[in-house]
Amino acid sequence: MENSASSEAFVRFEGVQKSYDGRTLVVKDLNIDVPRGEFLTMLGPSGSGKTTSLMMLAGFETATKGNIYLNGQTINNVAPHKRGIGMVFQNYALFPHMTVAENLAFPLQVRNMGKSDIEERVKRALDMVELGNFGDRRPAQLSGGQQQRVAVARALVFEPELILMDEPLGALDKNLREQMQYEIKHIHERLGVTVVYVTHDQSEALTMSNRIAVFNDGVIQQLAPPTDLYEKPINSFVAQFIGENNKLSGTLLSTQDGICTVRLPTGEEVTALDINTDDIGKESTLSLRPERVFLDPVEGQCDNVFNGKVEEVIYLGDHKRVRMNVCGHKDFIVKVPNSTDNKGLQVGGVTAIGWSSKDCRALDPA
Amino acid sequence: MMTNTVEAEGQLTPEEQKLLTADMHRSLRRKKFRALFLVAPLLIFIMITFVAPIVSMLYRSVDNPQVIEYMPNTSAALADWDGNELPGEETFAALVTDLAEGRKNRTIGKAATRLNYEKSQMRSLITGTARKAGRLKPPYKDQVIKIKAGWGDIDTWKVIKRESKSLTASYYIAAFDMETTPDGEIKMLPEKERVYLKMLWRTVWMSVVITLLTLLLGYPVSYLLASLPMGIANALMILVLLPFWTSLLVRTSSWIALLQGQGVINDILVWFGLVADDNRLSMIYNATGTVITMTHILLPFMILPLYSVMKTIPPSYMRAARSLGATPFTAFFRVYLPQSVPGISAGAILVFILAIGYYITPALVGGQSGQFIGNMIAYHMQGSLNWGLAAALGVMLLVLVMGIYALYSRLVGNNNQMTLR
Numbered sequence: 005m006e007n008s009a010s011s012e013a014f015v016r017f018e019g020v021q022k023s024y025d026g027r028t029l030v031v032k033d034l035n036i037d038v039p040r041g042e043f044l045t046m047l048g049p050s051g052s053g054k055t056t057s058l059m060m061l062a063g064f065e066t067a068t069k070g071n072i073y074l075n076g077q078t079i080n081n082v083a084p085h086k087r088g089i090g091m092v093f094q095n096y097a098l099f100p101h102m103t104v105a106e107n108l109a110f111p112l113q114v115r116n117m118g119k120s121d122i123e124e125r126v127k128r129a130l131d132m133v134e135l136g137n138f139g140d141r142r143p144a145q146l147s148g149g150q151q152q153r154v155a156v157a158r159a160l161v162f163e164p165e166l167i168l169m170d171e172p173l174g175a176l177d178k179n180l181r182e183q184m185q186y187e188i189k190h191i192h193e194r195l196g197v198t199v200v201y202v203t204h205d206q207s208e209a210l211t212m213s214n215r216i217a218v219f220n221d222g223v224i225q226q227l228a229p230p231t232d233l234y235e236k237p238i239n240s241f242v243a244q245f246i247g248e249n250n251k252l253s254g255t256l257l258s259t260q261d262g263i264c265t266v267r268l269p270t271g272e273e274v275t276a277l278d279i280n281t282d283d284i285g286k287e288s289t290l291s292l293r294p295e296r297v298f299l300d301p302v303e304g305q306c307d308n309v310f311n312g313k314v315e316e317v318i319y320l321g322d323h324k325r326v327r328m329n330v331c332g333h334k335d336f337i338v339k340v341p342n343s344t345d346n347k348g349l350q351v352g353g354v355t356a357i358g359w360s361s362k363d364c365r366a367l368d369p370a
Numbered sequence: 371m372m373t374n375t376v377e378a379e380g381q382l383t384p385e386e387q388k389l390l391t392a393d394m395h396r397s398l399r400r401k402k403f404r405a406l407f408l409v410a411p412l413l414i415f416i417m418i419t420f421v422a423p424i425v426s427m428l429y430r431s432v433d434n435p436q437v438i439e440y441m442p443n444t445s446a447a448l449a450d451w452d453g454n455e456l457p458g459e460e461t462f463a464a465l466v467t468d469l470a471e472g473r474k475n476r477t478i479g480k481a482a483t484r485l486n487y488e489k490s491q492m493r494s495l496i497t498g499t500a501r502k503a504g505r506l507k508p509p510y511k512d513q514v515i516k517i518k519a520g521w522g523d524i525d526t527w528k529v530i531k532r533e534s535k536s537l538t539a540s541y542y543i544a545a546f547d548m549e550t551t552p553d554g555e556i557k558m559l560p561e562k563e564r565v566y567l568k569m570l571w572r573t574v575w576m577s578v579v580i581t582l583l584t585l586l587l588g589y590p591v592s593y594l595l596a597s598l599p600m601g602i603a604n605a606l607m608i609l610v611l612l613p614f615w616t617s618l619l620v621r622t623s624s625w626i627a628l629l630q631g632q633g634v635i636n637d638i639l640v641w642f643g644l645v646a647d648d649n650r651l652s653m654i655y656n657a658t659g660t661v662i663t664m665t666h667i668l669l670p671f672m673i674l675p676l677y678s679v680m681k682t683i684p685p686s687y688m689r690a691a692r693s694l695g696a697t698p699f700t701a702f703f704r705v706y707l708p709q710s711v712p713g714i715s716a717g718a719i720l721v722f723i724l725a726i727g728y729y730i731t732p733a734l735v736g737g738q739s740g741q742f743i744g745n746m747i748a749y750h751m752q753g754s755l756n757w758g759l760a761a762a763l764g765v766m767l768l769v770l771v772m773g774i775y776a777l778y779s780r781l782v783g784n785n786n787q788m789t790l791r
Contacts, residue, residue, distance in 0.1 A: 062689075062693055063692075063693075064689055064692075083698075084689070084692040084693055085693070085694075085695050085696055085697055085698075085701075088695070089693060090694075091690065091693035091694075093686045093689070093690055094686070095684065095686060097684065097687050097689070097690035098690075099687060099690075099691075099705055099709075100709065101708045101709055110691070110694055110696070110704070111694035111695050111696075114694065114695045114696045114697075114700055115695055158694065159693075159694075162694070162695065168693075
């Protein structure tokens with residue numbers, strides 16, 4: 005590789021395209037560098053090309069165009085079993101006719117390791133996932149969470165440098181899923197392996213990843229650490245896909261020093277950060293997180309202040325979600341902390357609301 | 371019932387458990403009756419058309435009414451006979467009475483046929499004597515022996531005495547290629563007179579060959595069908611089933627057209643000069659013909675169970691094995707094949723059991739060397755009218771199949787449950 009960046013990248017997609025039918029591209033010009041030891045998540049709705057990208061990396065799909073590098077070597081023509089990549093599948097794919105220990109021994113046996121060596125490593129792997137006494141059970145005798153741990157242990161037992169995970173927590177219930185998120189995160193931190201993780205669940209992605217690649221329509225919309233993705237979305241798809249978002253459409257009036265003014269169809273003018281707008285006079289979408297909106301703002305606290313009519317109040321314990329009609333948008337959501345001050349929210353009542361222009365981002369028209 | 375309400379804390383006492391069980395059964399009783407009601411028509415049908423004939427066949431293989439029924443006086447007279455020398459005058463008198471009576475009622479032929487199975491010449495001995503029995507005057511002994519010298523042979527009487535019991539093992543003895551000597555000793559027939567065991571053995575090994583061939587041909591096809599997208603798989607499945615929907619006779623005849631001496635395959639081979647015109651391959655009217663034709667006919671019975679099992683094996687298992695470092699070969703043999711075993715065993719047992727009882731195809735294309743035991747049973751049913759022997763052979767086949775099935779469920783059945791659990 006002549007390119008210096010690639011020597012740092014452990015996994016590298018370079019101009020990768022994939023088409024199944026020869027007419028439409030499922031993955032369009034994919035370029036990612038994954039440094040060694042990173043936990044990278046491919047996040048996106050179904051059909052966005054994230055799983056296809058993972059399968060190309062694993063070797064189960066061939067790239068129609070472009071190159072995939074692993075450790076500086078192109079692996080386009082390397083068979084899956086020679087890539088040395090550990091993989092955790094959506095439904096675990098534990099071999100039902102083998103015991104847990106046999107499942108874990110499988111990757112070691114096909115590598116012709118010695119018997120005592122295999123036993124030793126299987127034991128260590130089982131201890132790592134706290135299933136030391138479960139070696140003789142069959143996968144079907146384990147709970148979903150236990151099967152999940154065995155699948156992770158099996159992908160790790162032959163000490164690959166790269167682990168791929170294809171929606172591994174999709175089949176678990178909510179509590180278990182959250183618990184497993186931490187376990188996988190901790191295993192990653194402890195072992196320092198590189199992980200490429202595919203999911204459509206944004207909270208999962210936000211919890212575990214170093215960086216997240218948001219996929220849509222075969223293209224990476226944004227590749228950034230979780231905080232940036234949530235706080236600083238660069239286009240309206242990401243703003244809408246990650247977290248809750250208030251979307252206001254309007255026309256760009258002026259822009260100066262990164263601050264722009266957008267006129268809403270109802271006539272109000274909003275100032276916002278100019279992130280990703282077109283020329284003046286063109287459409288733009290404003291993105292605003294519900295928790296950054298204040299009720300009855302103090303004088304000078306917000307540079308955008310409007311009136312909102314309360315349409316609906318949903319009580320969620322620690323906070324209330326208030327749906328309001330603001331500037332003609334009936335689905336404007338405000339998150340109100342549950343404090344003694346704002347108990348007086350009544351459906352039908354009109355309140356002043358406001359937000360800082362630094363919390364509002366002017367993006368491309370959705 | 372309020373008494374059985376389970377307290378949130380605390381275990382049920384044994385009495386409470388008993389009451390709970392009774393409640394449970396009571397609540398399920400309606401359901402059970404409903405189930406019984408739904409299966410009743412089929413159950414009755416099967417009892418009448420399947421179980422009853424089998425029981426009757428089992429009985430017929432040991433049933434022995436002819437001698438005791440149609441020669442009652444002789445049977446009674448021989449009951450106390452010690453078998454050391456020719457029976458006395460009163461036994462001959464009983465014989466003459468039976469023969470005369472039997473001739474009048476036209477029943478003596480049945481006893482004669484029955485006894486002829488045990489000892490050749492018995493039929494002519496009995497029917498020949500019966501023709502004259504009406505005109506005889508006592509004392510009978512010498513006159514009877516004069517009519518047919520066979521009556522002077524002590525073995526004749528031993529056979530009649532032996533077969534004058536209402537149950538007999540003689541059909542089974544014949545079915546195992548054995549015979550009973552007049553002294554009551556059971557021994558194997560001379561090598562070249564043995565027929566049934568040889569044929570049973572041939573039936574078994576040819577069925578094994580057919581089963582293996584269907585597996586060999588069916589496994590890759592099923593794998594392909596199971597891994598293709600639904601639409602294409604369904605279209606190809608029609609091709610698999612098409613022969614299935616064609617008449618058995620049509621299929622068998624078309625194999626005759628293909629395989630016979632002047633048939634398509636031989637013609638092509640001769641045309642290419644691979645086979646001399648005067649030395650054409652004989653591929654039909656022998657064991658080869660039976661194996662080829664039956665493999666083709668039974669192939670769908672292998673493909674369907676294989677396909678249905680393979681369909682349930684997610685492709686992710688193979689992928690997982692590959693990602694763990696297994697070559698395609700290892701992945702197949704260690705991961706895919708073991709999981710397709712239920713399909714293999716179901717298909718194999720189905721094909722084998724169908725093959726072992728097959729009758730029509732061997733009859734049409736089997737010639738001499740390709741006959742199955744089923745053909746022998748049919749011959750005794752329709753040709754020789756020796757239903758007892760046909761029944762005994764049928765029971766042998768039934769026991770063999772049940773034995774094989776028991777072996778199968780021991781070897782494979784338990785394994786299946788293990789994978790399911």
